[in-house]
Amino acid sequence: MVFSSIPFLFRFLPVFMILYFVAPRRMRNVILFLGSLFFYAWGEPVYVLLMLFSTLSDYLHGRLIGACKSRRVARGLLISSIVINLGLLGFFKYSDFLIGTVNRLLGSSIPLLKLPLPIGISFYTFQTMSYTIDCYRGEAKIQKNILDFGVFVTMFPQLIAGPIVKYRDVQDQLRQRKADIGAISYGCRRFVAGLAKKVLLANNLGLLWTEISGGNLENTTVLGAWLGVLAYAFQIYFDFSGYSDMAIGLGAIMGFHFPENFNYPYMAKSITDFWRRWHISLSGWFREYVYVPLGGNRRGLPRQLLNILIVWMLTGIWHGAGWNFLLWGLWFALWLILEKLVLGRMFKALPSLVGRLYTWLIVLVSWVFFAIENGPGALRYLSVMFGQGTAGLYDSPTLFILLEYRVLLIFAAIAATPLGHRLTESFFAVTGTGVTVVRRVLEKLVPALLLLASIAYIVEASYNPFLYFRF
Amino acid sequence: MKLENEKFHQGMTVAMLALMLLVLAAADMVKADRLFSETENRILAQKPELRLENIISGSYGEEYENYATDQFVSRDRWVALKTRMDILLQKKLIKGVYLGRDNYLIEQHLPGNYDQGKVNKRLDQLLGLTEQYPGIKVMLVPTSDNILEDKLPPHAVSFDQRGLLDQVKEKIGEEHVIDVFPILEEHREEEIYYRTDHHWTTLGAYYGYRHWTEAMNYPPRNFDPQDLVTVSDSFLGTLHSRLNLPMEADKIQIFPRTASRRIKAVYDFAKETTSYYEPSYLETKNQYGYFLDDNHAFIEIDTAYVAKDRELFLIKDSYANSLIPILAPHYEKIYVLDLRYYNGSLFSLMEKYVTSEKVDVLVVYNCIHFLEEFSYR
Known part of the structure; x- marks a missing residue:
């Protein structure tokens, strides 16, 4: 279920x-x-x-x-x-x-x-x-x-x-x-937020990805290929973190405190940073039970780099029994090692935007390996992304898809940043009766509306996949 | 004042969300299951049988989920809510229907769905028919996405039906093709397609007729668009059904002359009527059925006109239903065949009815139905 x-x-x-x-x-x-x-x-x-x-x-x-x-x-x-x-x-x-x-x-x-x-x-x-x-x-x-x-x-x-x-x-x-009413209320809201992330954002952006990846690569434009993998990046994030939110919420209702699993990974300034924010409970597990026992960073740099390589090969293969997942892990190992050696210091000196863009690029490329399970297919997709395709930069169908999904993509982009969270906090920090009334109304209205909207999208479920059947 | 009582409001939030789930769950338990959804026009999943092997294979869980989703309480309203939210998200394509300008709903036909193999199959069939009946004429009517291009949302793509028509001309010879593209394009600003339905209007059919008379070199009869009368102003067609949004209804119009003459129409060799129109359909959801009693495999019409013994054998889809009454004055008899409902051999049927030079043979389809459905034995 x-x-x-x-x-x-x-x-x-x-x-x-x-x-x-x-x-x-x-x-x-x-x-x-x-x-x-x-x-x-x-x-x-x-x-x-x-x-x-x-x-x-x-x-x-x-x-x-x-x-x-x-x-x-x-x-x-x-x-x-x-x-x-x-x-x-x-x-x-x-x-x-x-x-x-x-x-x-x-x-x-x-x-x-x-x-x-x-x-x-x-x-x-x-x-x-x-x-x-x-x-x-x-x-x-x-x-x-x-x-x-x-x-x-x-x-x-x-x-x-x-x-x-x-x-x-x-x-x-x-x-x-012990779950007091505060914890139960938090759990309920967290569950609804996760449900909305999964149903409203992930499923709908998944449609965009299937539309692009389901088409013929020969007709896929550069813009289309980037749009597709961007949609996939959002889909897997909101799907996965939505599931974690729902799990944490359900746990909270019963009095459990589950660890956080995501911390705005797409805000990361480096790949090292990304893996501190993405699927935290898994990377934490590997760190504690594999990386550290292997010596971690205590046995000199070469050993540390080898350890990174081992851990990320395992991380990759944990996500699915396939060469593409191994490759996916190795891809991250490569950049983690490069960051340890040179890139890390370099990005520290540059504005954080550069680091963010670099991280996005590496992560988007990684999702191509992750999503397309046959190697040649993934390579062809990448070659289209980088302009080696036959369909040109963009065309009408791509622009139509972009227009169709523009609002959703904007919502997704905002939801992937702490912006909403910060706005809510600073708004709620303001005191005064008027603000309190608004807050009291919103804290009920927003979950209620999100729940209703999610139900509607579940009932009319043309697309509601379970992505982790390979994990 | 309870405003500052955090616990109270947390309790309220929990109570509200719990209540929403509980009330819906309870309502869902007591509601009755439906077999069919009118609005979605499909059969809904039914309660799966509880059998040990289904449970073990896990298929019971899957089927139960389909069942619970399809039969969820007030499903139609949830579906409508979803459609509205899609519109809020500025979507212009919902369930294969473009939300066009000026409230036009336009069915999407993706080029990728009609590959050359499919096209060739239909062309070969058409050529076979042409070779057998060299006098045949073929009218393939474009659907609205190809004519109302300025009503489509920006960058919407459609299957190129002009290109299809060029292929038809090349395959069977231009002399066989009645190309209504130019005349429909000329009148694209007029109400030649319904806003809520995939058919052309009677006015659209009239322009088709005008071009047909030119191509046939027949003197056009005295139909004037000014004379059109409205028989229904509450028509919400097939495209509306798919979205189920509140919108302004279409009008169904006819030329009064076509209704005044008492004809004899025999449907499927059984049911007999005296009119092209069946008003009872105007009380149903399927108002387009008003024309020629919806769809029948075979109709034999005695037009009550005197037209030098001329007769018409018409092979058609539903686009022709509004055209037939306008064609009538040129013929004494019209035989209407809908291949979708006819299982017998086309040529043996035609042998019976197309007996002399005085019987015209005409094929009327919209381009999409032609590609999807035109086939005979």
Whole structure:
């Protein structure tokens, strides 16, 4: 089930929330656990067993690590947990990719497994690994209650599209959490804001991207190619950050504090900066559990550059089992390394606009690799962007598309900056009865209108994709 | 004064949003399911069957989502709300319809949808017909996007129907083609297309007729656009249905002469009437059905004119429906065939009716219907 759907908004959510808040406190985790299983089983009726297996396995590993006195045995248990988690992930996500690669290299014809990817497996295996690793490091308390642990793994708000919540960030909230009316109200507004980002901005800009990418590249103009990838950049940002907002909002309603996942990434002044703002919970995970253990920046520059390369190859391949995703990661590694070596110092001396434009350029190019999964196709698209196409700079169809989407693009551009946020804050900082009245009205009217508008676009859903089926 | 009570207002916000969801959810539970959406002109998804194998395969979840979305309470109003928001976003193309100047709705026909292969297939069929009946005339009427170009939003592209017509001329010979492009362009400032519907108006058909008489070298009968009378001023056509926006309705007009004469029309060898017009349609959504009782596979018309035994065999789409009454004075009998509803062999039918030099054969389609639907066995 996805959040931006009628069954979720008008069946699951009301029923779940009523049960959750009517039930006595000690029953809430049971309801949250069962509700989450139902939520997951709706789309993945078979793979729900896989998720339960993963839960049980890491619960037991955690208990055993906690119980064992020997550091060596604990280490063995940790390795066992990681092998199981990565084994599951590898088997379900990467086996066909590996088989395909082997076949191509050796000319063999091992049949592909053609397993559908269990939704959210990349998210929940990373969450459970954070648990066992932290148990081993002594940074997390061992969870004795399997129900509470099950809630951590399966919790529906962040189950299928993140943020990736580290166990120790929520371990106390699993047992004891309090949502006062302030938190609930914040959660509701955050959820609606995320829904609107996904449904109003991402889906509609996705239409622009499909219109351009669905056409014949020979007829795609330079302007069209840039418009298309710009629309894709906005689509994936508002889709993904919208999902995170909805997850954080739903969590807040129940008293959870999930980590932030995005911080205006398109305002970044460098690629290093971009990755501090984009999918923060994933880059944070890799930093903590891969980059730092590999030595981070403590073992000299060459080692640091190698570490960057490794982490971003993994980041790339995490997003999907395909060469294009690997390439996508390597592309970022390249610029991160260049920034470490020279560019970083250079951009510091230049106006921040230069850094922003450079970041946009690198990121837009990266989205071409990301969105177009076959390499030659991506290269052809890039060549059209940079004027090597056959259709010229622009033509009437491109101008028509530009005119059709101009208002939406302006909205998207504004929504990608902190401008709206800052305006609201400075407006609300003004005191006086008149301002307060306006504020009281707006804080209700805006979410209500956004919700109504989102429902209309969901009901008339010519296009409402789920983008993370490859993650 | 509760203005400063933060908790109160937070509670209000939560209550309001929760209530919106709950009320809609409850209303959605009690409303009845529909089979068909009139406004969207399509069959709506129905409740999927709850079977174990569907649940395991995950298809139940998918089908249930389609069902819940299609049957969501007040779906039509949500769809209309979405359309309005699209308009607020300055969109000029919604569901394949351009919002043109002067309140014209103009159907979009993308060049990419009509590739040369498709065109060739239709041309070959047309050539086959021409070879069999060398006296045949073909009138392919452009749709409004090709004539009302100045009403289109800036940079809107359309499939080039002039180019299509040139190909037709080349393929079957210019002498067979009645090219109404120039005369329609000449009168583009007049009401020759409906604003809310994809058809040409009776006035448009009249100009088509004028050009036809010239091409046939027939003396034009005494029709005068001044004489047109309005039979309905509440016509909201197919393009309006797609958007379902409030807009000014079109008028349906006819030449009074065409209604005064008592004719005999036999629809599909069964239903018999005495007029080209069927007023009961004016009470329905499909007011264009007023002309010739909507669409029938075959109509045999006794025009009650004396015209030297001349007869017409007409192969047509719905564009011809408003033209037929104006053509009538030139013929004693008119046979009207709509290939979309006819499954038999075209040539064996024509053998029966096109028996002498006195029977003209005419093909009337709009260019788009021609490309999409013209085919016979």
